[in-house]
Amino acid sequence: MNAKKIDITALDEWVDGCIAERTVYGPRAKGDRFVFGQLERAGELRLDYDVTILPPKKYLQPQKEALLSFGRDGKFESVVDDSPFVLFGVHPYDMVAINQMDTIFTLDDEDVHYTARRKNAVIVVNDVETVSANVFAGCMGTATVDKGFDILLTRIGDAYLVDARTDKGEELAGALADAPDASEADIEDRKKIQEKNTELLKKHDLKVPLSELPGLLAGSMEHPVWNEKSRTCYSCGSCNLVCPTCYCFDVQDDVDWNLESGTRCRSWDACLLRDFATVAGDHNFRRRRSDRYRHRYYRKGGYMPEKIGEIGCVGCGRCVTACTAKIANPVEVFNALLEKAQ
Amino acid sequence: MSAQKATDIYLPEQATVLRAEPMTKMERFFELKMNSGKPLGHMPGQFVEVSIPGVGEAPISVSSSPTRGDSFDLVVRNVGNVSGAMHKLETVERVGIRGPFGTSFPVDGEMKGKDVVFICGGLGLVPVRSAIQYVLDNREDYGRVVILVGTKTASDRLFSGEIEQWRASQNITVLETVDHRDEHWSGIEGVITTLIPLVKLNPSSTVAIVCGPPIMYKFVIVELMRRKLPTGSIYVSLERRMKCGVGKCGHCQINNVYVCKCGPVFRFCDVDNLEEAI
Numbered sequence: 001m002n003a004k005k006i007d008i009t010a011l012d013e014w015v016d017g018c019i020a021e022r023t024v025y026g027p028r029a030k031g032d033r034f035v036f037g038q039l040e041r042a043g044e045l046r047l048d049y050d051v052t053i054l055p056p057k058k059y060l061q062p063q064k065e066a067l068l069s070f071g072r073d074g075k076f077e078s079v080v081d082d083s084p085f086v087l088f089g090v091h092p093y094d095m096v097a098i099n100q101m102d103t104i105f106t107l108d109d110e111d112v113h114y115t116a117r118r119k120n121a122v123i124v125v126n127d128v129e130t131v132s133a134n135v136f137a138g139c140m141g142t143a144t145v146d147k148g149f150d151i152l153l154t155r156i157g158d159a160y161l162v163d164a165r166t167d168k169g170e171e172l173a174g175a176l177a178d179a180p181d182a183s184e185a186d187i188e189d190r191k192k193i194q195e196k197n198t199e200l201l202k203k204h205d206l207k208v209p210l211s212e213l214p215g216l217l218a219g220s221m222e223h224p225v226w227n228e229k230s231r232t233c234y235s236c237g238s239c240n241l242v243c244p245t246c247y248c249f250d251v252q253d254d255v256d257w258n259l260e261s262g263t264r265c266r267s268w269d270a271c272l273l274r275d276f277a278t279v280a281g282d283h284n285f286r287r288r289r290s291d292r293y294r295h296r297y298y299r300k301g302g303y304m305p306e307k308i309g310e311i312g313c314v315g316c317g318r319c320v321t322a323c324t325a326k327i328a329n330p331v332e333v334f335n336a337l338l339e340k341a342q
Numbered sequence: 343m344s345a346q347k348a349t350d351i352y353l354p355e356q357a358t359v360l361r362a363e364p365m366t367k368m369e370r371f372f373e374l375k376m377n378s379g380k381p382l383g384h385m386p387g388q389f390v391e392v393s394i395p396g397v398g399e400a401p402i403s404v405s406s407s408p409t410r411g412d413s414f415d416l417v418v419r420n421v422g423n424v425s426g427a428m429h430k431l432e433t434v435e436r437v438g439i440r441g442p443f444g445t446s447f448p449v450d451g452e453m454k455g456k457d458v459v460f461i462c463g464g465l466g467l468v469p470v471r472s473a474i475q476y477v478l479d480n481r482e483d484y485g486r487v488v489i490l491v492g493t494k495t496a497s498d499r500l501f502s503g504e505i506e507q508w509r510a511s512q513n514i515t516v517l518e519t520v521d522h523r524d525e526h527w528s529g530i531e532g533v534i535t536t537l538i539p540l541v542k543l544n545p546s547s548t549v550a551i552v553c554g555p556p557i558m559y560k561f562v563i564v565e566l567m568r569r570k571l572p573t574g575s576i577y578v579s580l581e582r583r584m585k586c587g588v589g590k591c592g593h594c595q596i597n598n599v600y601v602c603k604c605g606p607v608f609r610f611c612d613v614d615n616l617e618e619a620i
Contacts, residue, residue, distance in 0.1 A: 067350075067352045068350075068352060068353060070395040070396070074356070074395045074436055074438075075356065076353055076354050076393065076395065076438055077353075078350040078352075078353050080350075104590070105590070107589070108588070108589060108603070109351045109588045109589070109590075110351070111351060111590060112349075112350050112351075113350075113352075221617050247590070247592070248591055248592030248593070249585075249586075249590070249591050249592070250585065250591070250593075251352075251398070251399060251585055251586070251591070252398060253395065253396050253397055253398045255396040259396075262395065262396050264352070264393075264398075264399075266591075269591070269592070269593070271592060276592075276593065277582070277583060277593065277595075278583065279581055279582060279583045280419070280421040280422050280425070281421055281555070283555075283556050283581070285556075285582065285596070295595075295597075298597065298598070299595075302598065303595075303597070303598040306598055307598075
């Protein structure tokens with residue numbers, strides 16, 4: 001199917017059609033901010049959102065999910081949630097993060113709990129319409145995205161380009177088969193919007209070339225910035241919890257009221273929390289705040305590139321906004337390394 | 343993503359307790375067998391994740407050698423939820439097992455043909471016992487064998503009967519020390535490093551296996567280096583919070599290294615530049 005061009009009314013009709021048939025999650029208003037939530041009608045969908053409080057990662061790796069169930073006999077069984085859903089209006093930087101998670105959860109050993117959800121997800125990316133206060137995706141090469149999604153939406157004036165890229169996407173966009181095709185000029189306009197977004201999504205200016213970041217970090221283990229910044233860190237883990245590329249988890253057993261059966265659940269964890277690296281006997285291998293703080297930036301800028309070949313920060317800016325102490329801006333940290341290194 | 347149906351990496355298999363006995367006030371011994379009837383398939387130094395339904399899962403070192411039959415031994419110190427629940431386990435009861443995970447001591451690699459010195463502090467003897475048994479069961483493959491064991495007090499000693507058997511074997515030097523001597527101990531007193539000057543080490547043909555509490559490594563390794571042992575010939579087993587065992591959950595990370603996959607056994611020269619390792 002060629003890319004289609006539809007007006008807002010047609011978009012709403014299409015979205016309402018999707019909602020009638022499927023579970024659809026998308027950005028909606030919550031107070032003066034935005035969150036991904038289940039949509040009951042197209043009117044709730046806010047494609048003009050700037051950024052959501054939590055990334056859409058929560059539909060692929062939920063805050064808490066059952067991995068296994070167990071019964072009276074003590075035997076464990078896998079719990080796999082493979083119910084299909086549509087994830088509507090994902091911003092390119094969040095899509096890049098999902099692509100990274102796809103690699104992480106299939107690297108060496110496939111995590112079937114993640115991949116079952118992922119295979120059943122239809123993802124509709126929407127090129128950013130409103131620039132958020134702290135986004136720096138333009139510096140991270142993530143203001144646009146070219147893979148992983150099923151449909152790309154781009155707002156051009158009062159219309160949307162709907163560009164299905166996969167079979168799943170074509171199926172979801174099937175209702176638009178009779179809509180007019182996008183013209184070459186429309187495709188050209190989309191390109192301009194994407195180029196402009198790369199410039200606009202730079203609310204913070206990263207001075208380190210991305211390819212040099214792992215090398216810069218490699219020589220910065222003893223840099224004063226870790227102590228300086230982490231001095232006011234509350235070890236609250238907010239930076240971890242709003243991050244689209246943080247995937248560390250904890251596993252706990254939940255016992256049912258009958259005290260016989262239950263579930264083994266995993267939940268998001270945060271490496272900034274004090275006891276993240278504590279083992280039996282109260283040995284904490286990252287007892288100092290500065291060690292935990294440093295670990296987060298090394299993970300994003302050094303360890304993730306080593307593991308998957310990409311910087312593990314997509315520039316969404318959520319950590320910058322979420323941090324009470326105002327110390328979590330990755331751009332400030334990486335720039336500081338550059339300054340002192342010179 | 344692969345199209346074929348993958349198995350669940352978090353799903354434990356069942357194992358049955360063949361033997362459960364107290365060792366000290368804090369440690370309990372278990373002999374387990376997989377219900378599948380198959381051997382665990384581990385190598386010395388690897389660990390398993392032990393599951394108690396409703397309580398949780400914990401990483402536990404395998405304490406026996408794969409040369410000792412289809413069952414396997416674990417020793418558990420009562421320090422947490424899972425280990426606490428395991429201390430109530432009796433014969434015939436079942437637990438869940440995932441694994442074996444991680445790297446092993448180089449019993450079929452660098453250790454072969456070399457003198458081997460095992461240096462164990464406290465619970466460090468538990469994983470190292472697996473390698474000691476393996477070496478004893480293939481005794482002709484190795485040179486001199488030296489076993490150094492340190493505990494806090496005499497009542498904390500683990501496998502004391504087995505240590506006596508080792509001591510009685512030919513071609514094996516066994517030295518023990520306790521941090522604090524009492525009426526139950528007339529042997530050597532002092533921390534584990536006290537024993538190192540007492541043994542002959544040929545630096546060019548010796549492999550050292552070191553395992554113990556975090557504080558022990560610094561001192562033992564300095565002592566070994568003083569004896570001119572190359573850092574490439576020193577192997578350490580590092581303890582971390584290996585929650586998932588498959589390199590995903592992030593808890594066991596030392597800098598860029600996932601201990602559950604790249605460890606727990608490391609060649610010391612590969613970790614001595616890692617800021618958070620020792």
